[in-house]
Amino acid sequence: MRRTTPPRPIDVTAAFPQLAPLARPAIRLHPRPGSPTPLDSSVGGPLLWPVGEPWPYCDELHEWHDSELDEWREGPNAMLPVAQLYVRDVPVLRPPAHADLLQLLWCPFEHEPDYKPPTKLFWRSAAEVTDVLAVPPVTSAVEYDEYVPEPCVIAPEEVTEFPHSLQLETELRQQLEDWNDGQESGAAFYKHELSLAPGWKAGGWPPWGLTDPVARNCAVCGAGMAPLLTIASKEWHSRQRSWVPYEDRDIAAVAGSGMENSPGVQISGGNHLQLYVCPESPEHPHVGLIQ
Structure with missing residues (x-):
């Protein structure tokens, strides 16, 4: 499966050379309905679990x-697979030295205090998994079906992103705002x-909107945390149609096709869940933020 994002309408670095050093690679995951195996990168698919x-x-x-x-019963809840990403498919992940595979699981509940699904990350070496768990434990309790991803294969595609305007210096932000006023959109x-690709992605720049940018620092070493994954x-949506891949243009135009949300995930009523990791050590505790 292949997905191709159209070029941006304008080369923003030609208009604002100051943005060029701020360019970052992001990998759009493009999850689409499928039948992934534990040997595949996937969203909502089975994990290569020892x-x-x-x-x-x-x-x-x-x-x-x-x-x-x-x-009625109560107690701990088996976590659900959300994503499995092999570094061969998503090289921006920057794993620990021994690892080539990232696995993300969450509990399908919005727990206090921040009312988002608690997440766990696991880095591992795929070659070290010789006996794969065939049937994981059943997740007994689900608060919202929108936190149970439909199995999807992915079509990783690298794109270039630039920071949200709220992360730019005041002068450059004002210049961009003045320039925006002269654009048709x-x-x-x-x-x-021009700045942030929508949808599920790894790396890149984080989206903002519910709050102004919030600095995240590693609880172990104090390093500034780096974006790992955006779960969208x-x-x-209607304001970002230029980001629809060429391969999806026809079906995206059909009302009710569901292609704009193949995994069926809704984060806190329609937002994003950003996961950040420590750039010094990906094995330090990660943090999550809803935007």
């Missing part, structure tokens, strides 16, 4: 109905068409 390694659980209390016993032209509620 038989002898304990499956992660969310230790918060959860309540669910046991249909076999016809009674108006004041949000840079934001929607949509691949595109």
Whole structure:
């Protein structure tokens, strides 16, 4: 499967050379319905999980109905696979030296205090997994079906991103705002068409909107955290049609096709979940932020 993002309408670095040093690679994942295996990069697919390694659980209390016993029960909850990414497919991941595979799981509940699904990351060497767990534990409790991703294959594609205007110096931001006013699309032209790719992606620059940019620092070493993964509620929306891949143009024009959200994931009612890792050591605790 291949997906190709059209070129940006304008080369923004020609108009603003100051942006050139701020360019970053991002890899759009382009999840689409499929039947991935543990040997594939995927969203919502099966994980290359070692038989002898304990499956992660969310230790918060959860309540669910046991249909076999016809009674209500409570306790920890088996976490759900969200994404599995091989470095061969997504080279911007920057894993630890021993690893070539990233696995992300979460609990399908919006837990306090920040009301987002708690996540766990695992870096591993695929070659070291000789016996793969065939049937993971059942996730007994699901608060929102929108946190249960549909199995999708991915079509990784590298694009170039520039910072959200809120992350730019004041003078450059003002210049961009004045320049935007002269564009056909108006004041949000840079934001929607030139800076940040929508959808699921690795690396790049983080999206903002619910809050101004928030500095995230590693709790272990104090280093500034780097964007790892953006989990999005949509691949595109009405303000970002230029980002629709060529291969999806026809079906994207069909109302109700669902292509704009193949995994069926909705983050906190339609936002993004950003995951950040420490650039000094990806094995230090990661952090998440909803935007």
